[in-house]
Amino acid sequence: MKVVPVYQAEGMVLCHDVTEIIPGKRKGRAFKKGHVIRKEDIPRLLTIGKENIYVWEVNEKNIHENEAAVRFAKAISGSGLTLAEAAEGKVEINAAIFGLLKINTEALDRINDIDQVAAATLHSNQVVEAGRKIAGCKIIPLVIGAEKIEKIEQTCADYCPVIEVMPLKAAKVGVVTTGSEVYHGRIKDCFGPVLTNKFERLGSSVLRQIFVPDDISMIVEAIRSLLADGADMVVTTGGMSVDPDDVTPSGIRAAGGDIVTYGAPTLPGAMFMLAYFGDVPALGLPGCVMYHKSTIFDLVVPRLLAGERLSRRDITRLGHGGLCFVCEECRYPECGFGKGS
Numbered sequence: 001m002k003v004v005p006v007y008q009a010e011g012m013v014l015c016h017d018v019t020e021i022i023p024g025k026r027k028g029r030a031f032k033k034g035h036v037i038r039k040e041d042i043p044r045l046l047t048i049g050k051e052n053i054y055v056w057e058v059n060e061k062n063i064h065e066n067e068a069a070v071r072f073a074k075a076i077s078g079s080g081l082t083l084a085e086a087a088e089g090k091v092e093i094n095a096a097i098f099g100l101l102k103i104n105t106e107a108l109d110r111i112n113d114i115d116q117v118a119a120a121t122l123h124s125n126q127v128v129e130a131g132r133k134i135a136g137c138k139i140i141p142l143v144i145g146a147e148k149i150e151k152i153e154q155t156c157a158d159y160c161p162v163i164e165v166m167p168l169k170a171a172k173v174g175v176v177t178t179g180s181e182v183y184h185g186r187i188k189d190c191f192g193p194v195l196t197n198k199f200e201r202l203g204s205s206v207l208r209q210i211f212v213p214d215d216i217s218m219i220v221e222a223i224r225s226l227l228a229d230g231a232d233m234v235v236t237t238g239g240m241s242v243d244p245d246d247v248t249p250s251g252i253r254a255a256g257g258d259i260v261t262y263g264a265p266t267l268p269g270a271m272f273m274l275a276y277f278g279d280v281p282a283l284g285l286p287g288c289v290m291y292h293k294s295t296i297f298d299l300v301v302p303r304l305l306a307g308e309r310l311s312r313r314d315i316t317r318l319g320h321g322g323l324c325f326v327c328e329e330c331r332y333p334e335c336g337f338g339k340g341s
């Protein structure tokens with residue numbers, strides 16, 4: 001690259017975007033890479049602070065920032081994504097579909113360890129709307145060594161995909177609502193409507209809700225009946241803690257579920273159980289899921305709907321960030337809840 005004083009630049013080709021920031025008004029591209037500088041551009045370039053401009057020299061060893069950013073973004077992107085146009089050495093990556101955002105954080109760290117490149121993303125494992133900006137790939141210098149981009153491409157190939165948005169399955173969910181107080185009509189069920197709403201927002205639906213008292217054999221019978229109905233997921237509500245009527249975990253065990261965990265390092269949601277009946281996940285949901293806006297439910301269910309088979313380690317990794325702020329107005333997922341892993 002050669003430096004040319006801006007006074008002598010008329011008729012020359014700008015080799016990089018020029019950004020203008022007017023405090024409180026706008027930040028954006030004032031001149032685009034490739035622009036042929038006119039006489040009348042010179043005062044504006046000086047106002048932006050450009051007394052000299054670069055004349056671009058690229059060859060097979062050095063890649064222009066925009067071209068490098070496009071290769072970077074293409075390499076890092078898996079399915080369910082769209083790439084914006086490169087500008088100012090950066091390509092933004094957006095969700096093309098509604099689904100679960102997955103980031104391979106080990107790969108992301110390796111990429112960001114490469115000098116002169118930067119990839120910034122939203123947290124992994126959250127549900128994103130189509131069109132949502134989820135990542136940006138940026139080249140730090142104006143021209144970058146081709147070997148750095150090749151290293152990114154190799155790392156992405158090794159870990160493929162580094163970033164993707166996975167579609168959520170439209171599951172038919174069987175619900176077993178335990179609690180003698182609800183079963184005998186002493187109080188009205190409030191769990192069913194909460195779950196219907198939460199599942200519908202994820203594109204799933206409640207197949208059937210069965211009410212049972214705090215009785216192990218009736219819980220077993222209800223779970224088996226929902227499995228026989230073809231439920232893709234079974235959730236039980238209530239009876240998950242420690243008093244004598246809290247028999248739901250025993251019911252899930254007695255029905256033959258393979259227990260992944262009883263207990264999760266999240267608050268709210270500590271008294272959670274995850275089990276599997278073959279490929280069908282079964283969740284023991286504590287009372288807090290009915291009461292709090294965001295809980296273990298919101299951390300785990302989208303992942304199950306995206307087809308992940310969760311291990312005990314997947315649950316135990318939720319501890320760092322597993323404490324909800326319990327804000328007056330819930331902002332999840334725009335907060336740290338469950339974002340530690």
Ligand SMILES: Nc1nc2c(c(=O)[nH]1)N[C@H]1C(S)=C(S)[C@@H](COP(=O)(O)OP(=O)(O)OC[C@H]3O[C@@H](n4cnc5c(N)ncnc54)[C@H](O)[C@@H]3O)O[C@H]1N2
Pocket residue numbers: 177178179181182187188189190191192237238239240241242246269270271285286287288289290
């Ligand atoms: N000594 C302890 N107390 C509590 C513990 C504990 O470990 N030791 N855990 C706490 C946690 S954490 C939670 S969460 C709650 C609730 O756990 P449960 O899942 O056992 O909830 P229940 O006891 O069945 O019910 C609590 C509360 O909610 C009402 N409820 C339950 N289901 C429904 C429904 N379908 N519709 C409306 N209302 C419902 C129920 O009547 C109770 O009032 O336990 C902490 N305590």
Ligand code: MOO
Pocket residue numbers: 266267268269270271272286287288
């Ligand atoms: O299972 Mo309870 O989770 O923390 O409020």
